Amino acid sequence: MRSVSVIGIGETQMGRFPARSLREMVSIAGEKAILDAGVEKKEIQALYIGNFVAQQLCGQGHMGSQASEVLGLGNIPTVRTEAACASGSEAFRMGLIAVMSGIYDIVLVGGVEKMTHRNTETVTEAIASAMDYELEMMEGFTFPANFAMIASRYFHEYRNVKREMALCAVNAHHNASLNPDAQMPKEVTLEAVLSAQRIADPLSIFDCSLVTDGAAFVVLATTEIAKRLGRHRVVEVIGSGHAGDVITLAAKKSITSFAAATSAAAQAYKAACLGPGDIDLAEVHDCFTITQIINIEDLGFFERGHGGDAVAEGVTALGGKKPINTSGGLKAKGHPIGATGISQIYEIVTQLRGDAGPRQVRKADIGLTHNLGGTAGTCLIHIFRGE
Amino acid sequence: MRSVSVIGIGETQMGRFPARSLREMVSIAGEKAILDAGVEKKEIQALYIGNFVAQQLCGQGHMGSQASEVLGLGNIPTVRTEAACASGSEAFRMGLIAVMSGIYDIVLVGGVEKMTHRNTETVTEAIASAMDYELEMMEGFTFPANFAMIASRYFHEYRNVKREMALCAVNAHHNASLNPDAQMPKEVTLEAVLSAQRIADPLSIFDCSLVTDGAAFVVLATTEIAKRLGRHRVVEVIGSGHAGDVITLAAKKSITSFAAATSAAAQAYKAACLGPGDIDLAEVHDCFTITQIINIEDLGFFERGHGGDAVAEGVTALGGKKPINTSGGLKAKGHPIGATGISQIYEIVTQLRGDAGPRQVRKADIGLTHNLGGTAGTCLIHIFRGE
Numbered sequence: 133m134r135s136v137s138v139i140g141i142g143e144t145q146m147g148r149f150p151a152r153s154l155r156e157m158v159s160i161a162g163e164k165a166i167l168d169a170g171v172e173k174k175e176i177q178a179l180y181i182g183n184f185v186a187q188q189l190c191g192q193g194h195m196g197s198q199a200s201e202v203l204g205l206g207n208i209p210t211v212r213t214e215a216a217c218a219s220g221s222e223a224f225r226m227g228l229i230a231v232m233s234g235i236y237d238i239v240l241v242g243g244v245e246k247m248t249h250r251n252t253e254t255v256t257e258a259i260a261s262a263m264d265y266e267l268e269m270m271e272g273f274t275f276p277a278n279f280a281m282i283a284s285r286y287f288h289e290y291r292n293v294k295r296e297m298a299l300c301a302v303n304a305h306h307n308a309s310l311n312p313d314a315q316m317p318k319e320v321t322l323e324a325v326l327s328a329q330r331i332a333d334p335l336s337i338f339d340c341s342l343v344t345d346g347a348a349f350v351v352l353a354t355t356e357i358a359k360r361l362g363r364h365r366v367v368e369v370i371g372s373g374h375a376g377d378v379i380t381l382a383a384k385k386s387i388t389s390f391a392a393a394t395s396a397a398a399q400a401y402k403a404a405c406l407g408p409g410d411i412d413l414a415e416v417h418d419c420f421t422i423t424q425i426i427n428i429e430d431l432g433f434f435e436r437g438h439g440g441d442a443v444a445e446g447v448t449a450l451g452g453k454k455p456i457n458t459s460g461g462l463k464a465k466g467h468p469i470g471a472t473g474i475s476q477i478y479e480i481v482t483q484l485r486g487d488a489g490p491r492q493v494r495k496a497d498i499g500l501t502h503n504l505g506g507t508a509g510t511c512l513i514h515i516f517r518g519e
Numbered sequence: 520m521r522s523v524s525v526i527g528i529g530e531t532q533m534g535r536f537p538a539r540s541l542r543e544m545v546s547i548a549g550e551k552a553i554l555d556a557g558v559e560k561k562e563i564q565a566l567y568i569g570n571f572v573a574q575q576l577c578g579q580g581h582m583g584s585q586a587s588e589v590l591g592l593g594n595i596p597t598v599r600t601e602a603a604c605a606s607g608s609e610a611f612r613m614g615l616i617a618v619m620s621g622i623y624d625i626v627l628v629g630g631v632e633k634m635t636h637r638n639t640e641t642v643t644e645a646i647a648s649a650m651d652y653e654l655e656m657m658e659g660f661t662f663p664a665n666f667a668m669i670a671s672r673y674f675h676e677y678r679n680v681k682r683e684m685a686l687c688a689v690n691a692h693h694n695a696s697l698n699p700d701a702q703m704p705k706e707v708t709l710e711a712v713l714s715a716q717r718i719a720d721p722l723s724i725f726d727c728s729l730v731t732d733g734a735a736f737v738v739l740a741t742t743e744i745a746k747r748l749g750r751h752r753v754v755e756v757i758g759s760g761h762a763g764d765v766i767t768l769a770a771k772k773s774i775t776s777f778a779a780a781t782s783a784a785a786q787a788y789k790a791a792c793l794g795p796g797d798i799d800l801a802e803v804h805d806c807f808t809i810t811q812i813i814n815i816e817d818l819g820f821f822e823r824g825h826g827g828d829a830v831a832e833g834v835t836a837l838g839g840k841k842p843i844n845t846s847g848g849l850k851a852k853g854h855p856i857g858a859t860g861i862s863q864i865y866e867i868v869t870q871l872r873g874d875a876g877p878r879q880v881r882k883a884d885i886g887l888t889h890n891l892g893g894t895a896g897t898c899l900i901h902i903f904r905g906e
Contacts, residue, residue, distance in 0.1 A: 133620070194650070200763050213600060235620075264579075264585060265578040374596035378587070379585045
């Protein structure tokens, strides 16, 4: 297997852009990534694109072909992947495997989502297609409801971490205030989060991630090509893990730890020959604040039941020992679902290159992305090293 | 790269089964394929599933995770691919690359579609998500309209092949009459086809493929494992081609030859070290009868403008020199969109194993599948050899 690196990155501003088309967002982020890589379009040999709900919300499928037309990529093969909120990371892994294995040398990988032009009910129903339609959606389940049950169970098994969950939101908004691409770049206070409107007990509105329009793209190439280009610090993909689980909440063995995440993490650490202690910073899938606490435990950063302690002690804050979601995360940078996994990688590469400006982490050599799909029915984890 | 073979196949009856759930179809076809392969479920390391419109018609996304739950595959990684009507073949190629490259040794690949429970208008709109929503769908384009323009252009550039198109339908229905899984297993006469109701001139209803519920699965493994199992004639995947094109009809350089198909064919022939003359039989994407004529020219089986002659001379019929769509094709076996690419492979493997009963092709050593997405915005071609 060949070593693979990220040679170019690009993303749109994240936010509410109901007048922006899928084509426009693909064009902005895709062109940025290609320009950043410094390669010619004719050198790109394949396109992988993650998208979750454009078929339901925009009437648009076959987005590989559409994106290829928008970006003028000729007759290259294209693939759309969909695994709910992990759609982007699946595109990344498919592109990674193709370059690792020698099928292609340079590929473009992206994700895009357009959501805010539709009303809340329509968006909620579309997002619910990530769960089982007959067994969950038709019974009235929604994602806030699912993750409220997960939080309640976590409180039962360990302790009430409502305050620590609120601190996750406070951190996320602080980091987002330093990220020009963030949807909600404004600070919030602990008191504001704790007194916010309830959505599904114990989750309040500040415990939930955002509905976002946006796109993100990266260019992957062999590390040999990355070194030859010499434009940026080389950011090598040193570990990739991909695992799954049953789709329904009720069928899971545990809901306070996600089997897909622990399995994907083990694969990624093994491939990278590293452990949790070696990771300088991580972007994790904080679809809800409770999810962030579970994720940092699943990744082995902190002991079971103690993720909240780490948050309370400032370990996961921007200046802490293990900064989490320096971008602002799904919570405050935004959650353009099909693009989320790629936007996480955008942040890690930006940090490893030392280009993160006021939110730059001092020691940023090894970064990790953790992307969940649905109620943790899918998880992809990638580890990156700045050379 | 390692040699990869198809070690198990399974499909459902194709047809109108509005009461069958996605789960039920996945279960039927997936369990058949695993049983046919003779492997344990715990030996399957990943699942790739093609689906086109379940999000729109069934409210169901994240189908990798759902299918894994249905089939009891534990925590293996899953991927859903979507490239309109080529969704199934994209899943196949992703699985193939993973086994070729040594990531996994045994993977399950499938496709499923559920369509007939919704009304015609809803289904037509969902299918149109394979074209550009803003530039085509909103202007009133539908797939019969697109392919009617393609047929008209073909008539203009070469000659009127309305009668030859009708003969494609006659052949398809004859072959389907010998296929127990076919949706329309009844013979039709040339006169009946030529006098049938017009849909979009020059296409009549018998020029159009079917709306179908169904699923198909295959198990892929290294050829070494296939030989060790020794259950069936080993069917090796000796060539894979994947190419794309712009999504919109108006942006294509030619619409009487599909650039995605000629590029994918060149890749597959090169990988297999074979040419068009070496192919004993093929399943090609006859979404419309005119498409079959263009496809057999794009594959190099016949000269430009002469595909219709070959059909008229009986070359592509079941007893002919180059039998096309022995299954009945999309036209008469059915077109369960996300499953179509896998069902094509099901037929080729069945033929290469010598298990096709009354529709068995006498010399069936090398077979080819050709699967288009949208208005030929995507094409995947695979070549198989019985060892």
